[in-house]
Amino acid sequence: MSTNDVAAFARALPKVELHVHLVGSASVPTVLALAARHGAATVPSDPAELAEYYRFRDFAHFVDIYQTVNALVTGPADVTDLVVGLARDAAAGGVRYAEVTVTPMSHVHVGMDPAAVADALLEGRERAAAEFGIELGWIFDTAGELGVENAWDTLDWVLKHRPEGTVGYGLAGPEIGIGRALFTRPFTVAREAGLHSLPHAGETTGPATVWSALTDLGAERIGHGIHSVTDPRLLDHLAEHRIPLEVCPTSNVRTGAVPSMAAHPLPRLLQWGVPVTLNTDDPGMFDCDIAGEYLVAHEAFGLTPAELAQIARTGVDAAFCSAELKRTLHAEIDALALPEI
Numbered sequence: 001m002s003t004n005d006v007a008a009f010a011r012a013l014p015k016v017e018l019h020v021h022l023v024g025s026a027s028v029p030t031v032l033a034l035a036a037r038h039g040a041a042t043v044p045s046d047p048a049e050l051a052e053y054y055r056f057r058d059f060a061h062f063v064d065i066y067q068t069v070n071a072l073v074t075g076p077a078d079v080t081d082l083v084v085g086l087a088r089d090a091a092a093g094g095v096r097y098a099e100v101t102v103t104p105m106s107h108v109h110v111g112m113d114p115a116a117v118a119d120a121l122l123e124g125r126e127r128a129a130a131e132f133g134i135e136l137g138w139i140f141d142t143a144g145e146l147g148v149e150n151a152w153d154t155l156d157w158v159l160k161h162r163p164e165g166t167v168g169y170g171l172a173g174p175e176i177g178i179g180r181a182l183f184t185r186p187f188t189v190a191r192e193a194g195l196h197s198l199p200h201a202g203e204t205t206g207p208a209t210v211w212s213a214l215t216d217l218g219a220e221r222i223g224h225g226i227h228s229v230t231d232p233r234l235l236d237h238l239a240e241h242r243i244p245l246e247v248c249p250t251s252n253v254r255t256g257a258v259p260s261m262a263a264h265p266l267p268r269l270l271q272w273g274v275p276v277t278l279n280t281d282d283p284g285m286f287d288c289d290i291a292g293e294y295l296v297a298h299e300a301f302g303l304t305p306a307e308l309a310q311i312a313r314t315g316v317d318a319a320f321c322s323a324e325l326k327r328t329l330h331a332e333i334d335a336l337a338l339p340e341i
């Protein structure tokens, strides 16, 4: 079995993606389109130069790029472009259904009409289905560093507009100094309104943050959650209650959440029986894609094609898409021939 065989298998495997941020997904063609619309000189207009500028160097450079791209997202058409670009790239990697994390207030705060943001997402979602055959769901998140007020504003926006495909309410941003419990009330109201609770926790801080996400926010999946690995009781809890982790290996190395891929806790999480899904987080900016994350799991951790298929099944089970789509994806995964060993 060559690496090429596994790479082709990883791409062909029908997959869901449950942890991908809209702005962080922007790849070079999308950024070129945004820059062209605005006549912006903030990024190189030559594709090769832009690709070089865009290539991941270190975390500080990532933050620069993120802010540069975010500054290009000033109108509803830009939001639609981001959605379509995400769908194109995800579909090329074999994604059939993605739950996309959108931060609506960051678009409202630059002056976009709140209703127009929702319409722009819907237009992107329709084009994603029509042009790339990929279904999208939405997770609307708040940035923890902006405090509880912003969490309420975000929830107000979601409950007022609730674009088709809305599945959940999220919490991102720094974890250090921003306890999950601060957001208990907005998460309670969100859950009462039928939104799934999908916060980040245990990416840069330890198991206590994950416990708080579970007990204070009623988390149904954990964004990252990798540092659960140091708490056997937490691992037992996640395994027993089938609470999936949205694991993003390349992102974790890029951001320094883990010191190296060799040190990544993914194998230990799997051994413990915790439901693990594979995701990209910010694929445009971390220079990764979903098929590549599956290949990393093979190359760095020795997972077999059968084990990769099992992770794809875990992703389908952890998704909030229709039962019908889940059945279809399971059948397609089961039907896919494993590469010969």
Ligand SMILES: [Zn+2]
Binding pocket: 019, 021, 172, 200, 223, 281
């Ligand atoms: Zn994230």
